[in-house]
Amino acid sequence: MNGAEALLKTLVDAGLEICFANPGTSEMHLVTAIGKTDRMRPILCLFEGVVTGAADGYARMTGTPAVTLLHLGPGLANGMANLHNAKKARVPLVNIVGDHAPYHLPYNAPLTSDVSAHAVINSSWVETSTSADDLARLGAVAVQQARSGIGKISTLIAPANHAWEPAKNSYPALPIEPPPEVTSETVETVSTLLKNEKKTAIVLGGYALRQQDLLLASRISARTGAPLFAETFPTRHQRGAGRVNITRVPYFAELAIPVLSEFEQFILVGTATPVAFFAYPDTPSLLVSSKAVVTTLASPEEKTLTALTDLADRLGAAPGLETIQERVVPEVPSGELTAAAIGDTLAALLPEHAILSDEGITCSAEIFSRTAGAAKHDTLTITGGAIGQGLPVSFGAAIACPDRKVVALQADGSALYTMQSLWSMARENTDVVIVLLNNNSYAVLNIELARLKAGVPNDKTLSMLDIGHPSLDWQHIARGMKVSTSRATTAEEFHQQFAAAMNTHGPHLIEAIVKQDIANLFN
Numbered sequence: 001m002n003g004a005e006a007l008l009k010t011l012v013d014a015g016l017e018i019c020f021a022n023p024g025t026s027e028m029h030l031v032t033a034i035g036k037t038d039r040m041r042p043i044l045c046l047f048e049g050v051v052t053g054a055a056d057g058y059a060r061m062t063g064t065p066a067v068t069l070l071h072l073g074p075g076l077a078n079g080m081a082n083l084h085n086a087k088k089a090r091v092p093l094v095n096i097v098g099d100h101a102p103y104h105l106p107y108n109a110p111l112t113s114d115v116s117a118h119a120v121i122n123s124s125w126v127e128t129s130t131s132a133d134d135l136a137r138l139g140a141v142a143v144q145q146a147r148s149g150i151g152k153i154s155t156l157i158a159p160a161n162h163a164w165e166p167a168k169n170s171y172p173a174l175p176i177e178p179p180p181e182v183t184s185e186t187v188e189t190v191s192t193l194l195k196n197e198k199k200t201a202i203v204l205g206g207y208a209l210r211q212q213d214l215l216l217a218s219r220i221s222a223r224t225g226a227p228l229f230a231e232t233f234p235t236r237h238q239r240g241a242g243r244v245n246i247t248r249v250p251y252f253a254e255l256a257i258p259v260l261s262e263f264e265q266f267i268l269v270g271t272a273t274p275v276a277f278f279a280y281p282d283t284p285s286l287l288v289s290s291k292a293v294v295t296t297l298a299s300p301e302e303k304t305l306t307a308l309t310d311l312a313d314r315l316g317a318a319p320g321l322e323t324i325q326e327r328v329v330p331e332v333p334s335g336e337l338t339a340a341a342i343g344d345t346l347a348a349l350l351p352e353h354a355i356l357s358d359e360g361i362t363c364s365a366e367i368f369s370r371t372a373g374a375a376k377h378d379t380l381t382i383t384g385g386a387i388g389q390g391l392p393v394s395f396g397a398a399i400a401c402p403d404r405k406v407v408a409l410q411a412d413g414s415a416l417y418t419m420q421s422l423w424s425m426a427r428e429n430t431d432v433v434i435v436l437l438n439n440n441s442y443a444v445l446n447i448e449l450a451r452l453k454a455g456v457p458n459d460k461t462l463s464m465l466d467i468g469h470p471s472l473d474w475q476h477i478a479r480g481m482k483v484s485t486s487r488a489t490t491a492e493e494f495h496q497q498f499a500a501a502m503n504t505h506g507p508h509l510i511e512a513i514v515k516q517d518i519a520n521l522f523n
Ligand SMILES: Cc1ncc(C[n+]2csc(CCOP(=O)(O)OP(=O)(O)O)c2C)c(N)n1
Pocket: 081, 360, 361, 362, 363, 385, 386, 387, 388, 411, 412, 413, 414, 415, 439, 441, 442, 443, 444, 445
């Protein structure tokens, strides 16, 4: 057995089954070891941002880390933006990054770089092996660290010679620390606050947006009169008919502040105080009033379900008090293909237990509000604001849940960052329907330009926000990646194509030529 084989056995013995990979020369023994085991499924992705985003999507749906296999510092750097999103999503993930053998490093060969300096940015645990045996030992620690608590990113750096040198044995899985429980004192404090007659809102995030938590939160809301809000960009939000419908804190601070300013008191569950996405001149960073008292029931790292159960008990928020969303089937939309029309089609046709990867950017809010009464589904959002996440996350979710329909609501500009995902979808025949929202624009940046009051833009400035000259040809892009396509320019066409796609297995891209009134998006 060599170090690579010992590491592989350690990883699969710890329950890891999927490896999203983009390897190079320094990973050849790891590639060979994966080839020899039938317990790890390798999935090639053609850009590291697809590798890391897919591992994020997989973890969101399974709670289990996937392995990523990345090529030295530059490979890890290419995967960085989606590792950032994964870190904000608080998912477990294990990166294995190859490096040169230590004796080769002093010669400063072209691919030599400080791999651990790259890794520390988004990983909570980074180690480099010191021998072949140590590589396998650290594999067990990497999994333990990734799975401990709410979910973290581990990066194990594997010098090439530690993969090829002999190793004595693999290592058994190490015990995992569950997320910390909220203390009963904290629950009691929150219970008291919820009875103090102050105008209170409850903001939910993380695991508190899963069905069981939401049912408890809805009871608490009914008992106390405190409305519920969801954080703007959750990792996984379970919604639809038969569940609890809650509004999201709006993305635009100018819209969020008036919504939240009326509350004197906030209770946070699995999330932090709502903040503006960016700083803007003359706009506060915090979306809650500076006079509001903010109290945390459960931090994003803590267990929300037991805290909410305890709180509901203390408040006498009994089962039956929940407000359950009914199934709402909108009429078949007609006329212009707008975000509203797309939302209505999705609300009518999304199958039960669909997974919706939402990187719809300026189309998202409207589609979100119109899909409250859709069949039960899970929404995955762009947790860290680094675009290029939606396609990889949808791909990883489809690998995780092969029996569930995945819909990727995908804005055109963001799609281009990681469009190689389409090839992996075709290769693995994943059941993903991509709704490519073609507005031929970086629409949101034009809104942001106005919000920042940077002055009247000239053509040179606007050229940096313009993806319409020349226009991209999505039919050729997708077909070139071997994904079938269709194109919808009206609401009727879109409805018909989406209906057909819901009844067909395999990846398909619907190019939706979206009509938008940018001036009206922001008011
Ligand atoms: C990694 C990264 N690079 C750049 C940005 C800045 N950015 C935010 S939105 C956006 C363009 C969005 O355009 P599109 O995806 O077409 O959505 P639309 O606004 O048209 O709805 C850009 C470049 C970012 N958020 N993340």
